Amino acid sequence: MGSDHEGVRDLLGAWALGAVPPADEPRLLGHLAECEWCADEAERLRDTVRLLDGGDAALAYERIDRAATGETAVHEDGGQEVRGRLLASVLARRPAAPSVAGHAAPYAAAVAGLQALLRELGDRGPWSTPVVHDWDVHATVAHLLAADESLALRLGHRARTPLGEQPQDVSWRTIWANRTDEVIAYERAHSPAQTVASWREQSAALLADPHATDTELAAQATTLLGVRLPIADHYVVRGFETWIHTDDIGRALGRPVPVPPDPLLWRMVRLGVRILDLALAEDSVPVLLTVAGHGSEGEWVLGGEHDPVAAELVLDPVGFCLLLAGRYDPAEVPRGLAGDGRAARSVLERAARIAWL
Template sequence: MSTDHDDVRDLLAAWACGALTPADERTVPAHLAECESCAAEAERLRETVRLLDGAPRPPLGNSAAGNPDGVLALALRARPAAPRVAAHAAPYAAAVAGLQALLGELDGPGPWGTPVVHDWDVHATVAHLIAADEPLARRLGLAARVPESRIAEGAGWEEAWTERTADVIAYEQGRTPEETVAAWTAQAGALLATPEARDPERAAHATTLMGVRLPIADHFVVRAFEAWIHTDDIGRALGFAVPPPLDPHLWQLVRLAVRILGLALGPTAPPILFTVTGAEPGTQWVLGSEDEPVQTELVLDPVDFCLLVGGRYAPDEVPRGAVGDDAAISDVLERAASLAWL
């Protein structure tokens, strides 16, 4: 490997995660000893990885295997108690740590081939997360970790996204699960080390990713949403109960989902008083028209609402409390489910 400054900077996230090749393990430290800017960036990345790793975890023995409380404790211990990122990026840091806790306990090659969701096994699901995080990573100036795809010029974002996801999964399935996890962890660490993860002012700038224009801060919340959803997918596939996000993080997901749902319904839909249960202030919203009296109410649990928006509940199956116009209630539930891009 060349000791060129730019080449080494591309390897700093891998260095922070302990994922360098033997050759790079010799050259990167030598460059860090001579380059003050790279050394400072490397230390920031290493600190992020420490936060993601959380407290030391005991091995998953027979008493914890298949025990929801055992996995719950592991995931909670892996969450950073006080992440040194801004509030908008904290849910993503915690979600990454939770998935790391779960993946770190997989024993041998067998679990990696377990079917999870869509046509993905555990290995492919982690590969998918590399592709899912990539648009935000690229927008924030990070290099892709998988060879570029040949996307047809003029392709819409959905077509380009589908092609890129398939390419990333195919590439990663040619590598070991450990290499895929290292690549995903390094990319997550690099995202959390960006100035936008630490500075709310920088994160307030809006950008369009995956067909949705949101502030960068909200795109970090979307990344948290997806990381948690797929952690839950993997946990269910392997018979482990995965805890929901910490309450402050869960409500960040809820509030963003409600805002997007309100935009999807538009101002002419029949008005509905939408309540998400829990102690968080501001858990009621009027969705739809502001010019008509509210005669319909819908009540959902916050986790169930997130699973509905994440595509893990069918609209007619999600547990709910409802009174009023059945057609309007069905429309809200169907619109919520249609938001799933995970």
């Protein structure tokens, strides 16, 4: 065991949060390489923080309670008193979750989940691992920086990267593609840590904005990324995209990413149904869509209002969201189907074409 054992223990809480002072990091890492007990506790603390930030908070607090009451094994070199002190250190250092209204809760949860995942990578982590499209982990975070920017600018916040001139008389999709490429190229000249810091600062500004807490203020409608919605719904869109790309990164790295809590997942489902209904032509054949699972169920008639329903389509909420995100082929998404197969496939294909992620 390293001679610096007692001095290093107090740094474990900071390490679990990704906040070790640079001057102390070599000392800490050197000790963890030698001390099996501290290395185990460091991993345990980081896992607890991840559960608190984006996963199962109840399980995290259960672990804390078990440690505090002595229900876990007592280590000869530390015991429950030391473990309780380390857990208290984590909770004391951990920033308070932002207090937001319900419409911003999916975004707050998704931001916390991605932060927890990125903290595990470290400065020398697998940032060049391919993730989605032609992006690696670093570029995916840069993409989210660009994606959140549209809402940030609308709310009066500054751009985190220089804004280039946008071509005139082109579609919003072209403008969006140009801007995300521009931001990714700019961030390539910076370290992943700097890109993460910029994304984190921008997301914190969005969550601290009055529109994240005031439902009346957030009821104002605005057009972003080609769709006119209340600002409240644009916050839900931001939560949806952040979760999807966190899942992309998790899949690429072989690290499980939890599904959003049921109430937040269903807020995304309901908004997704509304956007899909807007995207379907008024003269399209009506289809009854049922989304069921994860603690709730909803039914909607999509398409034209004057003709009888031609087909019934049943989807799981996670599958529905992944379809809207372009992560499922419409022919392969798990579903139940009855009636006119062509009408149902038309809805599935239109849902998949909505994706801009």
